[in-house]
Amino acid sequence: MNLGKYRNIIFYIATIAAFSFLIYIFIIEGQTLEAGENIIIKTNNSSTWDNFLESFKTNLHHPLALLLAQIVTIILVARLFGWICIKIKQPSVIGEMIAGIVLGPSLLGMYFPEFSAFFFPKESLGNLQFLSQIGLILFMYIVGMELDFSVLRKKAHDAVVISHASIIILFALGIGLSYSFYKEFAPDGIQFTSFALFIAIAMSITAFPVLARIVQERNLQKTKLGTVVITCAAADDITAWCILAAVIAIVKAGSFTSSIYVILMAIGYVFLMIKIVRPFLKRIGDLQAGKNTINKPMVAIFFLTLILSAYTTEVIGIHALFGAFMAGAIMPENAKFRTMFIDKVEDVALVLLLPLFFVFTGLRTQIGLLNDEHLWITAGFIILTAVVGKFAGSALTAKFLGINWKESLTIGALMNTRGLMELIVLNIGYDLGVLSPEIFAMMVIMALFTTFMTGPALDFINFIFKSKKTEEENKDHNDAQYRVLLSFDNPESGSTLLKLAHDFTKKMNANKSITAMNIAPVNEMHAYDINEYENEQFRNVIDTSQELQLKITTLFKASTDIESDLTNIQTKEIMIFCSLCSGNQCMKEVYSEDF
Numbered sequence: 220m221n222l223g224k225y226r227n228i229i230f231y232i233a234t235i236a237a238f239s240f241l242i243y244i245f246i247i248e249g250q251t252l253e254a255g256e257n258i259i260i261k262t263n264n265s266s267t268w269d270n271f272l273e274s275f276k277t278n279l280h281h282p283l284a285l286l287l288a289q290i291v292t293i294i295l296v297a298r299l300f301g302w303i304c305i306k307i308k309q310p311s312v313i314g315e316m317i318a319g320i321v322l323g324p325s326l327l328g329m330y331f332p333e334f335s336a337f338f339f340p341k342e343s344l345g346n347l348q349f350l351s352q353i354g355l356i357l358f359m360y361i362v363g364m365e366l367d368f369s370v371l372r373k374k375a376h377d378a379v380v381i382s383h384a385s386i387i388i389l390f391a392l393g394i395g396l397s398y399s400f401y402k403e404f405a406p407d408g409i410q411f412t413s414f415a416l417f418i419a420i421a422m423s424i425t426a427f428p429v430l431a432r433i434v435q436e437r438n439l440q441k442t443k444l445g446t447v448v449i450t451c452a453a454a455d456d457i458t459a460w461c462i463l464a465a466v467i468a469i470v471k472a473g474s475f476t477s478s479i480y481v482i483l484m485a486i487g488y489v490f491l492m493i494k495i496v497r498p499f500l501k502r503i504g505d506l507q508a509g510k511n512t513i514n515k516p517m518v519a520i521f522f523l524t525l526i527l528s529a530y531t532t533e534v535i536g537i538h539a540l541f542g543a544f545m546a547g548a549i550m551p552e553n554a555k556f557r558t559m560f561i562d563k564v565e566d567v568a569l570v571l572l573l574p575l576f577f578v579f580t581g582l583r584t585q586i587g588l589l590n591d592e593h594l595w596i597t598a599g600f601i602i603l604t605a606v607v608g609k610f611a612g613s614a615l616t617a618k619f620l621g622i623n624w625k626e627s628l629t630i631g632a633l634m635n636t637r638g639l640m641e642l643i644v645l646n647i648g649y650d651l652g653v654l655s656p657e658i659f660a661m662m663v664i665m666a667l668f669t670t671f672m673t674g675p676a677l678d679f680i681n682f683i684f685k686s687k688k689t690e691e692e693n694k695d696h697n698d699a700q701y702r703v704l705l706s707f708d709n710p711e712s713g714s715t716l717l718k719l720a721h722d723f724t725k726k727m728n729a730n731k732s733i734t735a736m737n738i739a740p741v742n743e744m745h746a747y748d749i750n751e752y753e754n755e756q757f758r759n760v761i762d763t764s765q766e767l768q769l770k771i772t773t774l775f776k777a778s779t780d781i782e783s784d785l786t787n788i789q790t791k792e793i794m795i796f797c798s799l800c801s802g803n804q805c806m807k808e809v810y811s812e813d814f
Contacts, residue, residue, distance in 0.1 A: 294574055355643060378453070615627070632676040633677070733771045
């Protein structure tokens with residue numbers, strides 16, 4: 220018998236047996252040490268099954284188990300509603316906001332109060348709040364990194380005029396609105412100044428991240444309009460967060476004079492971050508130039524900068540989120556470096572932690588409090604004021620600066636987007652006790668409405684200004700007897716498809732038009748590096764077209780629903796060459812019946 224092949228099994232069994240016997244001896248001998256000790260032996264007349272059930276119920280209510288169950292439920296519901304909104308051509312953030320309200324007292328708590336009390340007990344909300352705050356800190360860090368200061372510097376004049384005009388107009392309207400609502404809706408003991416300032420800043424803010432995604436989805440990023448509106452939103456964000464920091468300081472101090480020291484400390488903090496910390500981070504970023512990865516010590520330095528910045532602003536009294544935003548804004552401006560760092564933070568922040576904030580906001584939103592016609596009229600008046608103030612303020616200012624009516628109205632519609640930024644401001648006001656539950660619910664509804672209306676408003680503006688020039692361009696394009704669409708997902712497959720299309724259509728000569736199209740998921744694109752990404756995608760295709768002496772049109776689109784967008788574009792083409800799989804695993808040719 221060959222024992223060699225059983226050597227490992229024999230060793231394994233012998234080791235387990237020997238040391239199990241040793242453990243048994245220790246336990247038997249250890250029990251002799253119990254003599255003279257006050258050992259309490261639990262006696263329970265219940266059955267084993269009852270004991271198991273009692274233990275299981277205790278485990279279900281354990282804070283960690285409850286938190287994990289809440290996170291799983293929140294992510295699933297948020298993704299479901301986000302997917303539904305994407306399908307109806309709305310930003311996914313709207314679905315996540317709605318998911319928060321659905322899981323809160325406005326729906327789940329109203330129709331299933333026992334389940335809501337079990338799943339979201341009041342004592343568990345503190346854990347959700349702290350985790351959601353971490354998510355917000357990471358999110359604001361990303362927002363700061365997505366600001367492109369080179370674009371801001373180039374387009375600063377028009378952008379600052381438009382954004383500041385839209386802020387000051389709505390700020391004044393918000394304070395005027397507060398004058399009407401103060402007696403009825405301000406919490407007891409809150410000064411009019413504090414109440415009015417928070418209402419004004421909440422109404423005048425624009426959601427830069429949502430706006431940037433919409434601009435990408437509609438292929439406006441390379442146009443003058445897209446550049447202007449992105450810059451306007453960035454300038455609006457920077458200004459609004461600076462104003463918010465001052466408002467928080469005033470509210471906490473009780474008056475403007477009392478807040479002077481806090482504001483001076485905040486100015487000193489900004490000076491320190493720009494003049495000392497930013498050059499230091501730039502030197503560290505320069506060490507990373509040309510590398511495709513970021514090592515862990517460097518990641519630790521940037522995360523420490525984020526945490527220390529957030530901690531400093533929280534201690535000063537202007538909220539940790541301002542510090543996180545500032546830490547992102549002073550990151551090295553190298554687009555590749557920022558992209559790599561955002562990729563490290565984004566998935567955890569946006570997929571795991573940020574939905575917790577939406578649900579936490581939903582748990583605070585009690586739409587059932589608006590149980591009177593007068594309250595709904597008030598909410599409608601708030602929405603009307605917010606829409607007219609931001610839309611008209613931005614559009615009329617843009618028109619005054621010489622921008623045509625279509626683009627001016629488009630800027631107004633996009634600047635009216637509030638999204639997540641609005642909810643952040645509202646939650647800060649609620650935590651400070653400045654906003655009552657009723658006014659909080661009204662403002663949440665306003666944030667949802669203004670974000671939801673952006674897409675339809677843009678479609679309506681495009682419908683009104685449908686120009687003859689566009690129709691003529693389409694007519695010229697349709698004059699080609701054969702039209703070819705190449706849809707590819709990476710530069711190599713694009714070049715291969717172009718050669719394949721050339722082989723099929725080389726006898727058509729001038730009677731053909733070729734369009735090379737690349738569709739990228741919008742959530743993988745960042746506003747500041749989209750041009751570099753597009754150039755990289757089309758470089759091989761353009762080189763191949765020059766080799767083959769082919770005239771081609773390039774089409775780049777950032778999309779939330781690639782399959783749907785591809786289908787819509789394909790209906791306009793006669794011959795389609797498509798490669799959407801990674802590498803070149805799947806390549807197919809699709810011909811229309813007309814061909």
